[in-house]
Amino acid sequence: MTGVSRQVVLHERPTGAPALSNFRLETVELPPPAENQVQVRNLWMSVDPYMRRRLYDDPGYTTSFVIGQPLEGAAVGRVTATNDPGYPIGTLVLSGLGWREAFNAPVSALNRLKIGDLPPEVFLAEAGTTGLAAYIGLVRIAGIKTKETIFISAAAGAVGLVACQIALAQGCTVIGSAGGLEKCEYLTSIGVHRVIDYHAARSLSAALREAAGSGIDVYFDNVGGEHLQAALDVANTFARFVLCGMISQGSGRIAASSPPPTNLLLAITKRIRLQGFIVGDYLSETDTFAAEMSSWIKSGRVKPKATTKIGLESAPAALLDLFRGANLGKMLVRLT
Amino acid sequence: MTGVSRQVVLHERPTGAPALSNFRLETVELPPPAENQVQVRNLWMSVDPYMRRRLYDDPGYTTSFVIGQPLEGAAVGRVTATNDPGYPIGTLVLSGLGWREAFNAPVSALNRLKIGDLPPEVFLAEAGTTGLAAYIGLVRIAGIKTKETIFISAAAGAVGLVACQIALAQGCTVIGSAGGLEKCEYLTSIGVHRVIDYHAARSLSAALREAAGSGIDVYFDNVGGEHLQAALDVANTFARFVLCGMISQGSGRIAASSPPPTNLLLAITKRIRLQGFIVGDYLSETDTFAAEMSSWIKSGRVKPKATTKIGLESAPAALLDLFRGANLGKMLVRLT
DSSP states (O other): OOEEEEEEEEOSOOSSSOOGGGEEEEEEEEOOOOTTEEEEEEEEEEOOTHHHHHTSSOOSSSOOOOBTSBOOBOEEEEEEEESOTTSOTTOEEEESBOSBSEEEEEGGGEEEOOOTTSOGGGGGTTTSHHHHHHHIIIIIIIOOOTTOEEEESSTTBHHHHHHHHHHHHTTOEEEEEESSHHHHHHHHHTTOSEEEETTTOSOHHHHHHHHHSSOEEEEEESSOHHHHHHHHHHEEEEEEEEEOOOGGGOOTTOOOSSOOOSOTHHHHHTTOEEEEOOGGGGGGGHHHHHHHHHHHHHTTSSOOOEEEEESGGGHHHHHHHHHTTOOSBEEEEEOO | OOEEEEEEEEOSOOSSSOOGGGEEEEEEEEOOOOTTEEEEEEEEEEOOTHHHHHTSSOOSSSOOOOBTSBOOBOEEEEEEEESOTTSOTTOEEEESBOSBSEEEEEGGGEEEOOOTTSOGGGGGTTTSHHHHHHHIIIIIIIOOOTTOEEEETTTTBHHHHHHHHHHHHTTOEEEEEESSHHHHHHHHHTTOSEEEETTTOSOHHHHHHHHHSSOEEEEEESSOHHHHHHHHHHEEEEEEEEEOOOGGGOOTTOOOSSOOOSOTHHHHHTTOEEEEOOGGGGGGGHHHHHHHHHHHHHTTSSOOOEEEEESGGGHHHHHHHHHTTOOSBEEEEEOO
16 A cells, blocks of 8 residues: 655744744655554545644753654554454544544554444544543542532633533533634533633623622633632632643743733632643553543533544644634544 | 739831831730640740731731730740649740740640650741641642652742751752852752842743753742743643742732743643632641651651740841741741
C-alpha cells in the first residue's frame, strides 16, 4: 500500500497569538508498513486547548511541537494495511498521531477502540480524554454530591458540556456560563438550570449571585480571570474549585485577556480549596471511563455534541476557532 | 471586690486604614461577680491580624466589633473573686475577653489553663491558636513530609515562626521570608535553612528560585500577592499551598498593597492544591494541641518568641504595629 498522506506541519512558532501562517500543509510519501507496523488512515482528529501551549517554546508540563514536523494530537483511524495479525485491516484505533491523513506505526502506539454502537469520533470527545477531564474534575477532584450547586464556566465548550451533564445526572443544580445566545440556548435545552451569557452580563459576580441563590458549592473552572473572581465572590464556605483550564489567562507568550482575581483572600475566609489538575495524569483510566461513558451516552444521560470541520486542510483554522470559543461542544476535524 | 477596670472601646470604624483615633480607653466600674460568676484580672492579651477585619462592617467569616463596646480577643488572666467553687481565687484562665483589665463572667466563658512550668502568655501564642494555626496548616492541610522543601512567608511573624519550627522538627528544608535584617537573623538563629529578606530582594521569584534549588513542595502563605506569585513560579508539581493569611491583600476597606498573582495558570500545569483555612474551625483541638506544644517547648523544639507592649493603653498601638509587621514573633500586651 504505497501512497501519499497529507500532514499539517509547524511552519514557525507564533510570535504573538497563533495564526494560520504558523502552519503548513505537506504531502508526504507513505511507504508500506514495516515489519511489526500497521498502516492507519485517520477518520477524525481532535483539536484541543492544550495544543496552544505546544506551539511555543517552553510550554510547561508538555513538550513543544517541533518546527518542520507534523503536529500531534488524538485521532481515530482504521487499519488499512497490516503486518500484525492482532490488528487486521478494518481495526479501529485511537492514537496520538492526528494532524495527518495516514501513517505507519507499531501497534504499541495504538489503542484498539471498542466503539459498540457509538460513532467513533465520540472517543475523541465525550468518551475520550475530554469527557475524562470533566469526570475526574467533578467526581475525583471536587467530589460533587447530590443537591449541591455547581458552577461551570465555558459550559458549552468540550469539557464544560460533559461536566454539565455529569453534574445534572448526579442530581446537582447546575449553573453554566457561555458566550452568546446559541450556546446558552443549547445549555438550557440539555437541562442546565441557570445559564449566564457572559457576553451579555454587565457584572459576572452579580449575574452569578442571582443565578446561585444561596451560593455555589463547586466551581469547575475552564476560564480563570473574571470568572474565577465571580466564583470566589459567590462561593459557599468549604467550596471546592477545580482548575481545569484558564483560557482567559492565555498561555505561552499570550497575554491574559481577563485580569487575575483580586479577591483570593476569600479563599481563606470561606475555606475554599482550589485544585489544578491535568487529565494526562489519569490516562490509565481511559478504557474504564470510555466503557462507562458509552453506557451513559446510550442511556441518553450524556448527549454527544461536536462542532465539525471537514478535511485536514481545515485543521489549523479549527484550532484557531477553538481559541476564539467558536465551538459548541467538542471541536473535531473529519478527515474522510 | 468592687473596683474599676480600664477597657479599650471601638470609638468609630476606620474610614481607611485603622488609626489610633478609632479607639478609646474607658474606665468602668467593676461590681462584685454575680452568682455563678467569677472575677478575672487579665495578665496578658493578644492582638491578632484577624482583628483588623472586625474593625469594619461586613468582616466576612467573623463578626464586627461594636462601636462603643470593648473590643474582644484572647487573654489569660487570674481569678480574683469567685462564686464558683470549681474556680478558686488564683485559677489561671483563658478567655475571649481581652482588651480590658478585669471582668466578671460565668465560667462557661472561661477555659481553665494548665500551664505546667510554662509562662502563661505562651498559651496566647505558641501553645494557643497561633501555634494551632501553624500546626493545622502544615500537618493537617498541607500534610508536610520529612525532607520536603517548605516555603513560609512572614516567617518571623507569630504563626510563621511556629510554622518554621514545626517544619524544622519534622525534618523539612525550610525557607522563610521576612522583612528586615533583625527578623532574618532571628530566623537563621533558630535553624531556618534559607532566609529571604523581601525588603532587600529585587525579584522575589528569583530569590525564591535560588533559595529553593529544586523547587518547593509546600507553601505556607501568610501574605498573598507577590509572595504567592513567587511560590507559584517556584512550586514543584503537586505542591500544596496553605492559605493562612494574606496581609498584602488587606481586608475590610483596605486596598491591596501587592498586586494579585498573574500566574494562577501554573496551578493547573503544576497540579497545585491551594487551600484556605481558619483556625477557628479547629478550636476543639486547642487543649490537645496545647499539651503537645507544651512538651515541644520544654524539649526546646519550639522556642517561644514575642514582642511585648506594656499596659492596656498600649494595646491599640500594638495592633497597628502588627499591621505594619513591627513584631518579631507573637505580638502581646502585658496588662500587669
